[in-house]
Amino acid sequence: MAQLRETINRLEKQVSHLRADTKELNAQMEDLSGKLHAKEATIQDLRSTLQDRDSSIADLENTVAENKATILDLEAKLREGERMRKVLHNTVLELKGNIRVFCRVRPLLGEELAGVPGDDPDPQHIVFAFNCISFIELFFPLQSILSQTIRGPLGKGKYSFHFDQVFSPSSTQSVVFEEISQLVQSALDGYQVAIFAYGQTGSGKTFTMEGVQEDLEQRGMIPRSVEQVFASAEHLRQDGWKYELQVSFLEIYNEKIRDLLTNSKDQEVKHELKMVSPNSPEVMVTNLTYVKVNSPQQVFGLLKKASTNRAVAETKMNEHSSRSHSVFRLHLKGFNSVTHEKSAGCLNMIDLAGSERLKESKSEGERLKETKNINSSLANLGNVIMALANKDQHVPYRNSKLTHLLSNSLGGSSKVLMLLNLNPREECFSETLNSLRFATKVNNCNIGTAQKKTK
Ligand SMILES: Nc1ncnc2c1ncn2[C@@H]1O[C@H](COP(=O)(O)OP(=O)(O)OP(=O)(O)O)[C@@H](O)[C@H]1O
Ligand SMILES: [Mg+2]
Known part of the structure; x- marks a missing residue:
C-alpha cells in the first residue's frame, strides 16, 4: 500500500511538472504564433509594395519608351534643322554674292606716327563713314610729298568706293573674323572657299591672315578659321557627321611651287600641277x-613649320615671303553615318605677294623678273574672276600657277572673298588708289551660284 502511495506521489509530481512544461510550451506557442502573424503581415505589406513597384517599373518603362521616341523625333528634327541651316546659310551668302570684297586699313605704326598730330594711328587722307560700314573715301593728300608730282594725272580731290565691308584701323582681328566665319562654315558644308589677302607690301596681308600666333587677340584669320572648323565639326557630330581634315601649305615664288610642310632638305623636288583624272576638273x-590633322594645335604646329621653311628661303633671298603667294589649304571630307550623305569642301587661304606696280618699285634684274611674275599672276587672278563673271567660254586659269592651282576653287562652284589690305601712309596714296580700283573691278563680279559638292 505504502509502495502504491509512493508511486502515486511520484506520478502526481511528474504530472505537475508536465503541466508546468505544457503551460510553458503553450505560452511559447502563443508567442511564436503572434510572431508568425506579424511576419505574415509584413510579407503581405512587402507583397503589396512589390506590386506597387512592379506597376511603377511598368510606368517607367512606358515613359522611357515614349522618351526614346521623342529623342528619335527630336534628332530627326535637329538633322532637318541643320539641313535647313545649311540651306539658309547658303542662301544668305548667295544673296550677299559669291564673290565679295572686304577692305581693311591698318593703323599707322611706330615711326610712321612721327609728325602725326596727337599720334593718331588713323590716316588723315582716308575717311570712313560713321554710319556706313561699306564705304571708304580717299582724299588726295595735300601734305604729301607726292602732291607736286602726281596731282595732275591722278585727278583732283576725292575718290569714293563701296565694298561689302570696310574695316577701319581700329578694327580688331576678331571683328574681321566675325565677318568671314560664315565662309569657313561653308567649307564644312561642302563648298569650295577661297579667301585672298591682296595689297601692297607692308599693308597687313600676313598680319590679317596669320597674325601673331602667340597672342590670342592678335591671331589671324587662318588660326581662327582652323579653331572654328574643329569646334563646328565637333558640334556636327551629334547629327552623325564625321570629318577627315587634311592640311597642305605651299608657296608660289617666281611661278615655282614650294612645299612649306616638307621634311625634305632637297630643294630640287619638283612640284607640278596635274589633273587628278582625265575627266575631273580637279588639279x-x-x-x-598632305597632313591629316586631328586638333587645332596640330595645325598650329604646321603653321610654325611653314614659317620656319619660309624663313630659310628668306635668308637666301631678300624679302622672299613678300614676293611669293602662299596658299594654306584645309581639305574637309565629311560623312554622315545616319543619312549616308558625303561632303568634300576646301578652305583656301591665300596671302598674295605684294601688289606694287613696276614703275613704283623701280625693280632691276632678278627683282624685275619677280615683280613681272607677281604682276602678271595678280592681273591674271583679276582676269580669271572677270572671265567667270562674264561667263566667258575660256577662263585663263592656266596663265599663272596660282589660278591654275586654284581653278577648282574659283568658279561657279565656289565662294570667293578678296580681303583688300591698305597701307595708311600718305606716300602709298597711288598704290592705295590702284588697289582700290582693282578691288572694285573684282567687287563688280558675281560668279554664278555656288554648288555644294556632295557625292
Ligand atoms: N591691323 C594691324 N594692327 C597692328 N599692326 C598691324 C596691322 N596690320 C599690319 N600690322 C603690322 O604692319 C606690319 C606690316 O604688315 P604685314 O607684314 O602683315 O604686311 P604684308 O602685307 O604681309 O607685307 P608683305 O607683302 O611685305 O609680306 C607688320 O609689322 C604688322 O605686324
Ligand atoms: Mg606678308
Missing part, C-alpha cells in the same frame, strides 16, 4: 605633303 600638286 593636284605632285610630291606635295
Whole structure:
C-alpha cells in the first residue's frame, strides 16, 4: 500500500511538472504564433509594395519608351534643322554674292606716327563713314610729298568706293573674323572657299591672315578659321557627321611651287600641277605633303613649320615671303553615318605677294623678273574672276600657277572673298588708289551660284 502511495506521489509530481512544461510550451506557442502573424503581415505589406513597384517599373518603362521616341523625333528634327541651316546659310551668302570684297586699313605704326598730330594711328587722307560700314573715301593728300608730282594725272580731290565691308584701323582681328566665319562654315558644308589677302607690301596681308600666333587677340584669320572648323565639326557630330581634315601649305615664288610642310632638305623636288583624272576638273600638286590633322594645335604646329621653311628661303633671298603667294589649304571630307550623305569642301587661304606696280618699285634684274611674275599672276587672278563673271567660254586659269592651282576653287562652284589690305601712309596714296580700283573691278563680279559638292 505504502509502495502504491509512493508511486502515486511520484506520478502526481511528474504530472505537475508536465503541466508546468505544457503551460510553458503553450505560452511559447502563443508567442511564436503572434510572431508568425506579424511576419505574415509584413510579407503581405512587402507583397503589396512589390506590386506597387512592379506597376511603377511598368510606368517607367512606358515613359522611357515614349522618351526614346521623342529623342528619335527630336534628332530627326535637329538633322532637318541643320539641313535647313545649311540651306539658309547658303542662301544668305548667295544673296550677299559669291564673290565679295572686304577692305581693311591698318593703323599707322611706330615711326610712321612721327609728325602725326596727337599720334593718331588713323590716316588723315582716308575717311570712313560713321554710319556706313561699306564705304571708304580717299582724299588726295595735300601734305604729301607726292602732291607736286602726281596731282595732275591722278585727278583732283576725292575718290569714293563701296565694298561689302570696310574695316577701319581700329578694327580688331576678331571683328574681321566675325565677318568671314560664315565662309569657313561653308567649307564644312561642302563648298569650295577661297579667301585672298591682296595689297601692297607692308599693308597687313600676313598680319590679317596669320597674325601673331602667340597672342590670342592678335591671331589671324587662318588660326581662327582652323579653331572654328574643329569646334563646328565637333558640334556636327551629334547629327552623325564625321570629318577627315587634311592640311597642305605651299608657296608660289617666281611661278615655282614650294612645299612649306616638307621634311625634305632637297630643294630640287619638283612640284607640278596635274589633273587628278582625265575627266575631273580637279588639279593636284605632285610630291606635295598632305597632313591629316586631328586638333587645332596640330595645325598650329604646321603653321610654325611653314614659317620656319619660309624663313630659310628668306635668308637666301631678300624679302622672299613678300614676293611669293602662299596658299594654306584645309581639305574637309565629311560623312554622315545616319543619312549616308558625303561632303568634300576646301578652305583656301591665300596671302598674295605684294601688289606694287613696276614703275613704283623701280625693280632691276632678278627683282624685275619677280615683280613681272607677281604682276602678271595678280592681273591674271583679276582676269580669271572677270572671265567667270562674264561667263566667258575660256577662263585663263592656266596663265599663272596660282589660278591654275586654284581653278577648282574659283568658279561657279565656289565662294570667293578678296580681303583688300591698305597701307595708311600718305606716300602709298597711288598704290592705295590702284588697289582700290582693282578691288572694285573684282567687287563688280558675281560668279554664278555656288554648288555644294556632295557625292
Ligand atoms: N591691323 C594691324 N594692327 C597692328 N599692326 C598691324 C596691322 N596690320 C599690319 N600690322 C603690322 O604692319 C606690319 C606690316 O604688315 P604685314 O607684314 O602683315 O604686311 P604684308 O602685307 O604681309 O607685307 P608683305 O607683302 O611685305 O609680306 C607688320 O609689322 C604688322 O605686324
Ligand atoms: Mg606678308
